[in-house]
Structures are given as C-alpha cells and as structure tokens.
Amino acid sequence: MENTQDILLERFLRYVKTWTESNTENADKGIQPSSPMQTDFAKELEKELKSIGITDIFVSEHAYVCARLPATKGYENFPSVGFLAHMDTVDEVTGKNVNPQIFKNYDGSVLNIGNGIVLDPEKDKHLAESVGQTIITTDGTTLLGADDKAGIAAIMTALENIIKNDIPHGQIEVIFSPDEETGHGMDKVPTEWIQSKQCYTLDGGHIGELEAECFTAYKSEVTFTGVSTHTGTARPNMVNSITMLSAFVNFLPQTESPETTDGYQGFYAPMQISGGIEQSQLIIFNRDFTMEKMQRRLDNIDIFAKAIEAKFPGGKVDVKHTKQYVNMKEKLDQNPLVVEKLTEAVKNLGITPIFSPIRGGTDGSRLTEMGIPTPNVFTGGHNFHSRSEWASLEQMDAASKTVIELVKLWSKA
Numbered sequence: 001m002e003n004t005q006d007i008l009l010e011r012f013l014r015y016v017k018t019w020t021e022s023n024t025e026n027a028d029k030g031i032q033p034s035s036p037m038q039t040d041f042a043k044e045l046e047k048e049l050k051s052i053g054i055t056d057i058f059v060s061e062h063a064y065v066c067a068r069l070p071a072t073k074g075y076e077n078f079p080s081v082g083f084l085a086h087m088d089t090v091d092e093v094t095g096k097n098v099n100p101q102i103f104k105n106y107d108g109s110v111l112n113i114g115n116g117i118v119l120d121p122e123k124d125k126h127l128a129e130s131v132g133q134t135i136i137t138t139d140g141t142t143l144l145g146a147d148d149k150a151g152i153a154a155i156m157t158a159l160e161n162i163i164k165n166d167i168p169h170g171q172i173e174v175i176f177s178p179d180e181e182t183g184h185g186m187d188k189v190p191t192e193w194i195q196s197k198q199c200y201t202l203d204g205g206h207i208g209e210l211e212a213e214c215f216t217a218y219k220s221e222v223t224f225t226g227v228s229t230h231t232g233t234a235r236p237n238m239v240n241s242i243t244m245l246s247a248f249v250n251f252l253p254q255t256e257s258p259e260t261t262d263g264y265q266g267f268y269a270p271m272q273i274s275g276g277i278e279q280s281q282l283i284i285f286n287r288d289f290t291m292e293k294m295q296r297r298l299d300n301i302d303i304f305a306k307a308i309e310a311k312f313p314g315g316k317v318d319v320k321h322t323k324q325y326v327n328m329k330e331k332l333d334q335n336p337l338v339v340e341k342l343t344e345a346v347k348n349l350g351i352t353p354i355f356s357p358i359r360g361g362t363d364g365s366r367l368t369e370m371g372i373p374t375p376n377v378f379t380g381g382h383n384f385h386s387r388s389e390w391a392s393l394e395q396m397d398a399a400s401k402t403v404i405e406l407v408k409l410w411s412k413a
Contacts, residue, residue: 005134008397009134012391020087023091032062054163066175068174069174078171080170080197081198082196082374085152089143089145099138106135107131129206135390144389154400169411199373202403208352212375214328214329215289216327220322222319223318241275241280327365331373332373349405
C-alpha cells in the first residue's frame, strides 16, 4: 500500500483551517446544525467523498454527511460496518483562523508554540512518547481541531486507500456528524439510513487507546429566584439570587470537581452562570460511571437546593435534570465481538491496545444507547479543547490503517 501520510497531512491541515465551531446555546434550543459553518463543511466533505469514488452520499437537512460504499462483488453477505467522526469543534475555545504549525521529526524538546503556550514533554508523557514523529500544533491563539478532524481525515484516507487499492470488503457506511461537542450529536441522526449493526467512532487520543466505556452524563439547570429591591434600602427585604448561587456552588465538594479527579472518579462541574439580583442560573455537568453513583449526585443537588431555600427565606431554587448520555459499557459487554475485532485490528498493526474509560462521551456513546454498539478508536490527537492541542501525523496514519484493518476483519468468514 502506498505511503499516504502526505495526503493525510494535507487533508488534515485543510480541515482544521475550516471553521466549524458549534453553538451550545443554539443546540440546546433544538437548532441543528447549531452553526451554519457546519453545513458548509458538510458540503465540502460530500464533494470530497465523490472525488474519491463514492456515489451513494447524502447530506441531511441537519448536516449529517452519510456515505455508503457498496460491498465488493462476492462480499455482499459479510456484515456492514460503520465509522463515525464529528465535524464541529467546541465553542469554549475559538476554532476560527486556526494557524497550524508542523514540527517534523520531533526531537523531544520543549515547544514554545506562541502566545505563551508551551508544550513540555516532561509534563506530557504522550508528547515524550512521540519523539521522531511529525507533530502538528496550534500557534497558541486557537484550538487545533484534531477533535475530531483527525478522525475525519483518518476515515476519509482509509476509504480512499480501500478504493484505490481494490481491497475487498463488505458494505462500509460513514457518518460525519454535527454538534457532538454540544452533546446533541446524535439527536437527529438518520437512524433509518444506518444498516450497520456495529460501528466505530474515531474520536480518541493517543495511539493504541481504545474505549469501550464512558461517563454517564446529566446536566442540571439550577435556577435561583430572589427578591429585588433598591440596594440603598435593601435591608431586610432583598434576597440576592447571585448570593444564593454562590452559596450553592460552595456546597459542591471541591474534591469532586474535574480538576481534582481522574480515572473512574466522577465529578460536579459548574459550567456556566448568568443572571442578576432577581434571578440567576447555574449549569452543572454531572459525570460518573454508574447510574447509582449518578443518582447520588442528582439527589445531592436537590438537597443542596432545599438547603439554599432554607438559608435564604423568600428565595426559591428550581432544579431541572436532563440526561445527556449513558455509559456504553453494559451494551458493549452484550456485544463482545465488536470490541474483540477492534482489539485484533490494533494488534495486527503491531500496536498495543490500551483500554481506558472515556472521561467524557462520544457520538458512539449515544449510538450504543440506541442499539448499535460503537466503541471509540484513537486518532492521534491530544490536549483536546485547548490552545495546547496537538496531533501526531504518524498516529493519525495508524488510526486510518486501523479502519482498513477493521474492514478486512469484518470481511472474513
């Protein structure tokens, strides 16, 4: 098979320079795609899929790019397999005007990439393990967008390789989705189109990292209603909703926050505040690995709300809990072949599989919940959602080869 790293790099750089930032506020209102740039990118991906030889493609009204490569003649009875990646980048850090930098044959030194951002291999073990590789970074002013354009590039390049090299295969399906970063990536996916009974997301990190379990996730919207009066004559009638909110946040255990937990530890994450004296709102992301532990968190938030009402007479606290996604482990355990094939594919490439829980979620988490088991595959991207985000070309290439190997394995008797 030809060396496709140059093609992969060109493709990845082109993708990350395309602004596709999603808008969580719009997505929460049911607007999808949440930003028009995602539709524009979807149309570009549609053109590219056609250019590499795929004809069965459509872009839905909600900007899902759906493509199907028919089975090779004689391979029609093998299972169809699907691959997913998302088009949007997170709106917490800008993804506009990305200016990627390339460090070929990385020598293990500290990288001062700009804007005061430093990548230090002594503090980043994955960077230290990537000596000799081609490292792509930002210029320190934006995120990179490897999450998840590395996944899109890997899938697109794998498809091109399969077609160019006449690799025999069963049916292959691909979905490039909008709004994954908002938690709404699978809200309007055209499930009736999907024929594959097993899929894989390419939305992971370091080479070899595979994920078959993830957080269970709930969002809590906590609304504080106070009593507004003139500040000069506030005593004793004013009840300041901002003060209520602040006291509520202090109830959240600091030892159970994102910055103090790892591994299988869950957390409460205050994400956003808004409002004024009369009314304010707090958004909390609750994360844990079992529903039992999650229920404890939700119950605690309800208890904290009652405690705030007791502490601030005349004030009112309303809580709304919304499920975002659930741990995919149980359903993947019921379909072990999907993960077994993934493990075999990685080993066939000489890569050591490393299973760890996703401290987050993917479109695959949601798709698994819908009944299509979908574990997650590495892409070579690192430090997602930050200005220090970086990617390894060689690891991205390994992800692309993993897609091809999975196609081969699902096309064997």
